[in-house]
Every structure is written in structure tokens, then in C-alpha cells.
Amino acid sequence: MHIMEGYLPWQWCLVWFIIALPIVFFGIKKITQVIRENPEQKMIIALSGAFIFLLSSLKLPSVTGSSSHPTGTGLSAVLYGVSCTAFLATIVLVFQALLLAHGGITTLGANIFSMGIAGPAAAFFIWHALRRAKVGVPVSMFFAALVADLVTYIVTALQLTLAFGNATGYGTAFIDFMTIFAVTQIPLAFIEGIIFSMFAKYLADTRPQIFGLEPKCEEAASA
Amino acid sequence: MSEQVQMDVLAYGSRMIHWAPLGKLLFTFSLLILALVSDNIFVPIITFCIGLGLMAYSTNFRLPSIIGLAILEAILIMTIGCGMVSILGDPSEPAVLLSGTSELLWIDIHITANSFNHAWLIMFRAVAGVTLMLSFASSTPIPHIAYALSQLKIPKEVIEIVVLVYRYAFLLLERAEVMWNAAKCRLGFNGARRSMSTTAGILVNVFITSLEIAERSQPALESRNYVGSFPIYRMPNKVGLYWAMVTAMVCTALYIFGYFAPSPNMAAIILGAV
Numbered sequence: 355m356h357i358m359e360g361y362l363p364w365q366w367c368l369v370w371f372i373i374a375l376p377i378v379f380f381g382i383k384k385i386t387q388v389i390r391e392n393p394e395q396k397m398i399i400a401l402s403g404a405f406i407f408l409l410s411s412l413k414l415p416s417v418t419g420s421s422s423h424p425t426g427t428g429l430s431a432v433l434y435g436v437s438c439t440a441f442l443a444t445i446v447l448v449f450q451a452l453l454l455a456h457g458g459i460t461t462l463g464a465n466i467f468s469m470g471i472a473g474p475a476a477a478f479f480i481w482h483a484l485r486r487a488k489v490g491v492p493v494s495m496f497f498a499a500l501v502a503d504l505v506t507y508i509v510t511a512l513q514l515t516l517a518f519g520n521a522t523g524y525g526t527a528f529i530d531f532m533t534i535f536a537v538t539q540i541p542l543a544f545i546e547g548i549i550f551s552m553f554a555k556y557l558a559d560t561r562p563q564i565f566g567l568e569p570k571c572e573e574a575a576s577a
Numbered sequence: 578m579s580e581q582v583q584m585d586v587l588a589y590g591s592r593m594i595h596w597a598p599l600g601k602l603l604f605t606f607s608l609l610i611l612a613l614v615s616d617n618i619f620v621p622i623i624t625f626c627i628g629l630g631l632m633a634y635s636t637n638f639r640l641p642s643i644i645g646l647a648i649l650e651a652i653l654i655m656t657i658g659c660g661m662v663s664i665l666g667d668p669s670e671p672a673v674l675l676s677g678t679s680e681l682l683w684i685d686i687h688i689t690a691n692s693f694n695h696a697w698l699i700m701f702r703a704v705a706g707v708t709l710m711l712s713f714a715s716s717t718p719i720p721h722i723a724y725a726l727s728q729l730k731i732p733k734e735v736i737e738i739v740v741l742v743y744r745y746a747f748l749l750l751e752r753a754e755v756m757w758n759a760a761k762c763r764l765g766f767n768g769a770r771r772s773m774s775t776t777a778g779i780l781v782n783v784f785i786t787s788l789e790i791a792e793r794s795q796p797a798l799e800s801r802n803y804v805g806s807f808p809i810y811r812m813p814n815k816v817g818l819y820w821a822m823v824t825a826m827v828c829t830a831l832y833i834f835g836y837f838a839p840s841p842n843m844a845a846i847i848l849g850a851v
Binding site: 358364442521522549 | 584605606609610612613614621644647648650651654655658661662665666667668684685687692699701702703705706707710711713714732734735737738739741742743744745746748749750753773774776777778780781783784785787788790791792794795
């Protein structure tokens with residue numbers, strides 16, 4: 355759901371940069387602190403960024419000056435938190451803009467806000483709410499990935515509406531952008547939810563410590 | 578040869594490799610911002626020509642195939658995105674292409690001269706952005722970008738993560754591609770349910786492989802005297818005052834030109850609308 359270079363007016367580019375930058379700076383501060391205290395963590399953090407790059411490179415064109423793709427930020431938000439995800443998403447978005455013409459530099463603030471902040475924040479809250487309610491890892495991950503994807507797309511539609519809705523009316527434009535996005539994004543969000551649910555199940559079975567789970571009896575016995 | 582290596586080969590073989598990375602960054606960003614600020618279509622057209630010229634000088638247009646495909650895909654997205662802007666015209670203005678407001682599914686189509694011109698302006702801004710960004714990326718290897726970031730006093734931990742994300746992103750892409758092809762050979766994408774299961778399996782394997790790489794990479798790099806940065810054996814030029822002067826001159830000239838020159842009326846040129 356990257357908005358392409360040159361698509362937003364400069365005023366909105368500035369607004370989204372101002373909103374996104376403090377959270378990215380907080381993420382930088384947090385990651386710098388983690389790396390200084392535990393240098394061995396830097397490879398894992400870098401690979402998480404690379405994993406987001408891999409997932410968000412699988413894009414489908416959407417009829418809105420943007421594209422539809424899995425975000426992968428739901429998983430990152432669950433594992434590392436929102437501000438770290440915002441920072442990793444920033445790096446990924448810069449590389450995608452420079453190397454793959456996917457997204458843009460002037461629209462970076464808007465893309466960071468939708469894909470790196472709003473979606474991961476929603477995923478983070480859903481995941482923690484469901485886990486506190488003793489819901490299993492695969493179901494919690496399904497809803498976290500689904501909500502991260504849907505919130506990212508709603509925020510992108512909102513950003514496009516704010517930029518282009520003054521001629522037709524904001525309500526009409528929002529409905530137009532939402533419905534056009536929905537054609538690709540709602541099925542994609544469910545597919546991403548199902549895939550990440552399976553992903554979480556495999557991961558909980560093979561590396562339970564990642565989710566803070568106890569290893570299964572036979573693994574514990576063999577350990 | 579992997580796409581990352583191809584991109585690195587392209588950047589290391591560029592005629593612009595010794596240009597100051599920070600200078601190139603300043604020039605590129607300034608032109609992107611200028612194309613965005615100006616409402617005259619000629620300004621993004623000129624910035625597009627500058628970007629194209631720099632790309633030609635830098636690489637002779639020898640781009641890796643995956644980058645070429647990504648650009649074509651981006652142009653498709655731009656075209657349909659600009660189409661969307663052109664159909665969202667102000668209903669109080671007269672339509673120029675269809676006789677009044679029409680409907681396509683649930684969307685009201687109302688193409689006005691202003692919305693049509695605005696769509697073209699955005700199209701040229703987007704295309705100009707792609708050529709400028711690629712001219713920078715195809716002439717600046719990642720260690721040079723890291724060097725430019727260090728000149729901006731960005732913490733070294735952040736620069737290190739940027740470099741490592743770049744290196745591992747392409748590594749994971751290659752791993753995923755190998756697993757994808759292997760799964761395809763075993764009919765792993767036969768049917769929607771199996772496809773999803775296979776995709777989930779591939780993602781888990783890529784993720785677990787990435788964790789294993791992370792666990793192995795740290796001692797492997799440390800044993801090669803890695804201290805948080807990859808060395809540059811032939812340093813690029815340092816950014817000088819001339820970069821700021823050239824950037825300021827080009828941007829000022831373009832801004833003045835865009836301010837005083839009349840913007841072409843694309844609706845009149847293409848649609849014959851008055």
C-alpha cells in the first residue's frame with residue numbers, strides 16, 4: 355500500500371513526515387539502546403527488516419495510485435513492538451523507493467505512517483488483547499495480521515482522500531478509495547491472516563520461545 | 578548472478594561512482610521536492626529529462642531485469658493512479674471527455690480539464706521521481722550510502738542496521754525464490770488451500786533460516802574483524818560547496834521557469850478541450 359512518488363501534494367507530504375518522524379526517532383533510540391546493550395541482537399533486528407522487505411515486495415497493482423501487498427509488519431509489531439517496526443519499515447520503504455520504484459521519497463512520511471505505524475499499532479493491541487484473553491497463538495496472529503493489513507489500507511485510503519477529496523467531497527472520495535482498495539486488499543488481508551496464522555502455528559511448534567511459550571514435553575525431555 | 582550483486586556491479590561500474598554521495602543525495606532530493614512544489618508540468622518534465630540523462634550517463638540504461646520489471650510495474654500503478662485522479666473531477670466544472678458525469682460500477686466518472694491536467698502533472702512527477710531515484714541508486718553502492726549517512730551524523734548502529742537490512746533482504750529473496758521453485762516442482766501450488774499452506778511453510782522456513790543466519794553471521798563477521806562497518810577501499814569525493822551551489826542554481830532556475838512559463842494544457846493538447 356505504498357503511495358507512489360509525486361502523488362501527494364507537498365503540504366500533505368510535510369504533515370505525514372511531521373507525524374511519523376517522532377515515532378521513527380523513538381524507534382531509532384530504542385534499537386540503538388538494544389544494540390548497545392546486546393550487540394548479538396543486531397543481526398536478528400536486521401533480518402526482521404529484511405523479512406518485511408521480502409513480504410512487502412510481493413505487490414499487486416491497485417487502482418488508486420498505490421499497490422496492494424502483504425505488509426509483514428503485523429508479525430514484526432508482535433515480536434519487537436511498534437516503534438522498532440516503524441524504524442525497520444522506514445529502512446525498507448527507502449530501499450523499495452530507491453531500488454524498486456515502489457513508493458517514493460516525498461511520500462515516505464505517509465507510507466511510514468500507514469505501513470509502519472498505524473497497522474503495526476493496531477496489530478500490537480489486538481495481539482496483546484487476545485493473548486491476555488488466553489486466545490491461542492495462531493488465532494491471535496490471524497487477527498493481528500488481518501487487522502494490521504486492514505488498518506494500513508484504511509489509513510492509506512484516508513491519506514488519499516485528504517489529498518484528493520476536496521473536489522468531489524471527502525465522504526464520496528473516501529468511499530471510492532476504500533471500495534477500490536477493497537477489491538484487492540480485503541481478500542489479501544484474509545490470505546495474509548491465514549498464512550500468518552499457519553506461520554505462527556509452525557513457529558510455535560518449532561521455536562516456542564519466540565512467543566514466550568513453554569517447549570512441548572518431548573522437546574523439554576530431550577533438552 | 579543475484580540481483581543484489583547485479584545492482585552492486587552496476588553501481589561500482591557507474592561513471593558517477595566517485596561523485597560525492599551526499600552531493601548526489603542533496604541534488605536528487607532537491608529536484609524531487611521542486612517537482613512536487615511546482616504546479617507547472619514543464620518542471621517535472623525537465624526533472625525527468627535530468628534524471629534520464631543522469632541514468633544514461635551513469636549506467637547506459639543497463640538495468641538488472643528485476644529492476645526493469647519493477648519500473649514497468651510502477652508505471653502501470655502510476656497510469657491507473659493518475660486515471661483515478663482524472664476521473665475525480667469537480668462536479669461543478671464541465672466534463673471534457675464524457676458528456677457529464679458517468680458511472681463505472683460504483684464510481685462517478687467526471688473528467689474535467691483541471692482534473693485531467695492534474696493527473697498529467699502527477700504522472701510526470703512520478704516518472705521524474707523514478708528516474709531521479711534510480712540514477713542515485715544505480716550510481717551509489719550501499720557502503721557509499723552508509724558513508725553519506727555517517728556524514729549526516731546518524732548513529733553508527735543505525736547505519737549498520739541499514740547496511741545489514743540491504744544485504745539480508747536480497748539474501749532472503751534468493752532463499753524464498755529457491756523454496757518457491759522447489760515447492761512449485763512438487764505441485765505445492767495445486768489448489769488455493771495447498772497454495773496457502775505452501776506459502777506459509779515457505780515463509781516459516783525463510784524466517785527460521787533467517788534466524789539461523791543471524792546466529793551464524795555475528796561470530797562469522799567478528800572472526801573477519803568486523804567492527805560495525807564495511808570498509809570502502811576507494812573513497813568517493815567529499816561533498817563540497819559546489820554541490821550546494823549547483824543544486825541551488827538548478828533549483829532556482831527551474832522554479833523561476835516554472836513560475837513564469839505557462840503550463841501546457843494537456844486537456845487541450847490531447848482531448849482538444851478549450
